[in-house]
Amino acid sequence: MTDNVTSAKPPSPKKSNGNERVQKHKRSRRSTRRKKKGKRPMTPISSLDAVLKGEISVTKQWILPSLVERLRFDAKALRDANAFTQSTIGGRVGEKQTMKQSKRLSECCGLFDDAVNAPKDVGDSNARDTIMSLISDLHATLDEQVTPLGDEMELQYLYYPGDDEGFYGIHIDQQERILGKANRIVSMVLYLNEPDWNVDTDGGSLCAYPEGKSPVTVDPLGGTLVVFHSEKLIHEARPTKRDRWALVGWFLEGSNKRQKT
Numbered sequence: 001m002t003d004n005v006t007s008a009k010p011p012s013p014k015k016s017n018g019n020e021r022v023q024k025h026k027r028s029r030r031s032t033r034r035k036k037k038g039k040r041p042m043t044p045i046s047s048l049d050a051v052l053k054g055e056i057s058v059t060k061q062w063i064l065p066s067l068v069e070r071l072r073f074d075a076k077a078l079r080d081a082n083a084f085t086q087s088t089i090g091g092r093v094g095e096k097q098t099m100k101q102s103k104r105l106s107e108c109c110g111l112f113d114d115a116v117n118a119p120k121d122v123g124d125s126n127a128r129d130t131i132m133s134l135i136s137d138l139h140a141t142l143d144e145q146v147t148p149l150g151d152e153m154e155l156q157y158l159y160y161p162g163d164d165e166g167f168y169g170i171h172i173d174q175q176e177r178i179l180g181k182a183n184r185i186v187s188m189v190l191y192l193n194e195p196d197w198n199v200d201t202d203g204g205s206l207c208a209y210p211e212g213k214s215p216v217t218v219d220p221l222g223g224t225l226v227v228f229h230s231e232k233l234i235h236e237a238r239p240t241k242r243d244r245w246a247l248v249g250w251f252l253e254g255s256n257k258r259q260k261t
């Protein structure tokens, strides 16, 4: 993994006017390409062929429960340190916005800007490094076996409030291809919830709607990883009655593809 920070502009300084959670959209990204193939063992990703077909790949227990717990602790600590902001929808200049803000209630923390800017003693940055290595391996697997990817990705912790029924209405992650931009190609969501999550009482399922197929519902159990095509799969996060935590990422297309588009 390189340490290349490729965000287009420097991270904005933290304000202290009490509006920290409603100020901006996360677009910071970072290279995820490993110089060498990872040696670390990893649970194989289920049904990778689903991704190009516009369906969903679901892998349970992709990471150890202990790492889920550390990442959840890290996310909570960052939120307590005001490193989260209100999530917005779409957000790139020129991107068509077909959803209203009221169709989403969640907060996010960019791993390559907000988390980096938080005080060093907040959270568990070793757990962040560990998951970044695993995601770099995932990047290599997707690049080799699914579709060529660029070196960069976006990565955020997500928090949906349980007391206010957080949710994310029906949407698609990359609504339309933007010329000259690094469009999102493959999306990943890794759930960081407690092991006793119960969809009947807690809600918060991910519902995916592959075209021409039956809908798929995924329980957001800690350690479950979903991977899908950012331009093809319509999906939603159902309202949650319990605080819901996830790590969401988007693998971007490479610059050669950008020029050809």
Ligand SMILES: O=C(O)CCC(=O)C(=O)O
Binding pocket: 158, 168, 173, 189, 205, 206, 235, 236, 237, 246, 248
């Ligand atoms: O929280 C989830 O389950 C899905 C998140 C999502 O779809 C997104 O951030 O684009």
Ligand SMILES: [Fe+2]
Binding pocket: 171, 172, 173, 235
């Ligand atoms: Fe999404």
